[in-house]
Amino acid sequence: MDRDIRSLRIYVLIMCFVYVSSSSDTLHRIPLHKMHQGMKDLNELNREVDEYTRGAMLRFGQHESGNDTTGKHVLSLSNYLNAEYYGEITLGTPPQKFRVIFDTGSSNFWVTSQRCSWFNIACWLHNTYKSKLSSSYRKNGTAIELRYVSGAMTGFLSNDVLNMGGVEIYNQTFAEAVREPGLAFVFARFDGVLGLAFPRLSVLNVTPPFFNMIQQNDIPGVFSFYLNRDLDAPRGGELVFGGYDKKLINEDELHYIKISNDTYWQFKMDKVITNNKDVVSCAKGCQAFADTGTSLIIGPVKDVDKINAAIGGIPIAGLSVVECHRIEYLPPITFVIDGKEYVLNGQDYILKVSSFLQTACISGFMGINLPMAAWILGDVFLGKYYSVFDIDNKRIGFAPLKSTKITNKM
DSSP, X not given: OHHHHHHHHHHHHHHHHHHXXXXXXXXXXXXXXXXXXXXXXXXXXXXXXXXXXXXXXHHHSOSSOOXXXXXXXXXXXXXXXXXXXXXXXXXXXXXXXXXXXXXXXXXXXXEEBTTSOTTOHHHHHSOOBOGGGOTTOEEEEEEEEEEETTEEEEEEEXXXXXXXXXXXXXXXXXXXXXXXXXXXXXXXXXXXXXXXXXXXXXXXXXXXXXXXXXXXXXXXXXXXXXXXXXTTOSOOEEEEXXXXXXXXXXXXXXXXXXXXXXXXXXXXXXXXXXXXXXXEESTTOEEEEEOTTOSSEEEOHHHHHHHHHHTTOEEETTEEEEOGGGGGGSOOEEEXXXXXXXXXXXXXXXXXXXXXXXXXXXXXXXXXXXXXXXXXXXXXXXXXXXXXXXXXXXXXXXXXXOOHHHHTTO
């Protein structure tokens, strides 16, 4: 009898170990790094505001991707120079490293090519893909053009092995960029963009990398983002494929919302409340996008003007400036999504920037009139709430992050 009990205990321990191991093995992690250490410069933020204003209609003004067989298509993208975080992937055999922006607002994947012009400065300052050095390279050659606010990315399609978070994706189609979008890209810290939206948004119907990862590796169709907005933290966060990190959130606080369509990560938002119902925006409901390629929160001009006025913002050159000593006294701003309240306090939605060796405090809300009076919830929102993108069930989930003291130790 005792031997049977001991055998049963050993069996249970083995099964628990197998379960824990198999569960953790499904998570594939990519550390995220910050584009900027410390505060941004005010002039840089002004440039970003100008790019947002000119580019948001391109990024979210369309809801269907064109299937122009020439590949010369005006992609609904803005300029990624506004993005805050990047991570590393590899292409080829042996692997070649690249720093890319992981963008939930697009679906195509591109990196700078070695075949760009000798006079292209970007080729000198970025990692470039060298097809001749990869034994797993497969020629495609189809021309592609992705149009940005500051210019166009032109290039051609190729196929090779992609590694994301330790998972190999074979025969992944991607674009080799021979001309990049604008002079500012030359000095950016990333080498390309990897889209995490749905295939319907993809130019030339190229299958996005994560969808190939799911099909080839039997990985759950879920990925998640932790974005660390602590200016002093050395780490920018983490992207997880195959699930989410249960150490960062309380699971009972994770709330899912069905997405509106299978193009963008788009969902219905009930309303936005400022100063305990003194100011209500999106009162009859509106559409919202969760977008890791945008650093601010964007909403209709009239609504954002009311919000910035309610927090005592002073409009200066397209920005809304508040007195830094008032941050802890600023009113909460609540996003109501599927009946659940997501609250941002002053320290969450105010950005600190440097200006002439001094600190300026800027509202993280920006007004742009998008179709459907839509909102874009960028890093200001996603930095407060852990985000889970569930392709299998076509839903997105948000949960409050645990203490930053915990997340900063990752």
